Amino acid sequence: MRRSELERRAAAAASGSAVTLEMVAREAGVSPSTVSRILNGTARVRDSKVRAVEAAIAKLQFLPNPVARSLAGGKSMSVGVVTQAIDSPFYGVSLAGIEKGLLRAGYSPLFVSGHWREGDERSCVDHLLSRRVEGIILMTSRLPDEELVNLARSVPLVVTGRRVDGDRVYCVDVDSTLGARVATDYLIGQGHRRIAFISGPPDHPDALQRLDGYRAALAAGRIPFRSKLVAAGDYLEAGGQAAINALLDARVEFTAVFAANDQTAYGAMLALHRRGLKVPQDVSVVGFDDLPTSAFIVPPLTTVHRYTDEIGEGAAEAIVDLIERRTPHARVSAPTLAIRESTRPWRD
Amino acid sequence: MRRSELERRAAAAASGSAVTLEMVAREAGVSPSTVSRILNGTARVRDSKVRAVEAAIAKLQFLPNPVARSLAGGKSMSVGVVTQAIDSPFYGVSLAGIEKGLLRAGYSPLFVSGHWREGDERSCVDHLLSRRVEGIILMTSRLPDEELVNLARSVPLVVTGRRVDGDRVYCVDVDSTLGARVATDYLIGQGHRRIAFISGPPDHPDALQRLDGYRAALAAGRIPFRSKLVAAGDYLEAGGQAAINALLDARVEFTAVFAANDQTAYGAMLALHRRGLKVPQDVSVVGFDDLPTSAFIVPPLTTVHRYTDEIGEGAAEAIVDLIERRTPHARVSAPTLAIRESTRPWRD
DNA sequence: CTGAAAGCGCTTACAG
């Protein structure tokens, strides 16, 4: 059945002839306009004709040409998705969610990568625009707010990982500040008082939020913030590793580490291991993201769980709402803490 | 500069008017045909006109509409990429390579996921075909050979992770058998004789190849193959974990484990840890894939390195060659062994 | 409810 569809297409392509809407019209004895209207449900059509057309479509195995459709109707049924790095483990689940949500609504995703570079991201957007996407989802965009607001005049936008206020701009986000707060609160609750923080890149909005959450938790726990406990990371394993080494070299004392993301935590754990420190006996480690593998490393990582599947599906839903002139309402569950084995209580 | 481009587009979209080829023609005082020919280098044009057109393009910031181009010219400048799961850490780097290679040649990728299901994959292909892609890259496809060969009649194909012979089908692959051989050879060279193997899903061609390589190495090392040393995995962490538990529960003795992929190795290491076995002191573990994080887990994983970036870029290059009727020649480097700290010599 | 016609923005024979 499906099989023969492929074969039909192969044959059609080989002979250079695909089934067109016009052929369907002829077969059904109606005008192309009518076929189009039935296809798009864009007008009421006499039942008998509907049936005739449906029969013709089935018989001819007609599949409308989206390219022509796009040119004629001005709608491409595609939405652009700007991720920063398609190979980042963090985006994976979100992208899968976007794909699922978009396909369900009849749209196709166009994935492009900005590589965390403003210039690249701008090229991505241009490229998507030239492909006539009907909406764009930007994952943790680097572009200035005003530019996004302006861009939204030409195409609706959904932004994740940061907040932007504007017409036709919708933000789907998890509260990173809250996530960081929860993580740090937990460590404090376990008795830790010297909690190091390995930050993300300072130019990432969500990295800053995590720092905020960390500070807020300390304040709430009446623990003074000490800048020497903060080491610079880069959201990558190598950065986490370097950060721990820097902390240790500076003889900073700490009993727990809160890493800005899981990759950072992996690097931190490796560095601790190399320096002869055991996790969690000597140092507790908490990550952020809950990557799929984090539950399987040794020891399994306690980390802030972000509902990245919800982010993906929510973003897809929201952009479709925007495109179809509905008001989006997608919400993402608040982050939670997945407590595993890289942390333990501490008493001096 | 780039900035103003966005603004121009925003304005254009807002006012409903994009710059068209016709406007460029008027501005340059030539016919649309001439503009088109200059754009496509499809005919020699007088220098003065070329310059006039180029000036007009620059002045108007003209960007050809790929949709119209696709409809008129029959070429969509896009290629479909069927991955099995866009969120699998294994595909990440390959996808990035494909994106890079395709963009460089002026094509855009359309990523879709087959979820390891034949039916889903078939829908993906149909979807891509309806989007008029000019070629398709299939990552470890599940479709039967004959179907692929047949599909290739309608659109050129590049297949990774398996071999298919056919016209307009090109295979870009790493030799999984060789990779498994190298890994097992290494363990044997280190003195291991009881080497367990955690397999991949039996219906994955490359999983079978890895088993073959394992067996070939044993044979070469004059070590009898023992089926009780083989445990079933599923290419996921949980499978690796379950496999180790099964082996241990059955009281099978082994000093080393070769896991069919890194995710499996992660799960295996966690299971060993839970059972009180140390890696590499008690058991050596070798993985396959060399995922980006494998160098950062504790202990860093010895694993077969696959040049997945080359796979991606090679696949992109090959499909473009096929589309443009050249003979592809993309090759991927043979897998190598990344020796790290999850293995150690063994002597009874 | 439904056709004929124009048009979306390009490309490509067809004639100079």
Place this chain on the structure above:
DNA sequence: CTGAAAGCGCTTACAG
């Protein structure tokens, strides 16, 4: 070398 014209496969006012 270069235009005028037709056409790619749809959609959508415009008239019934």
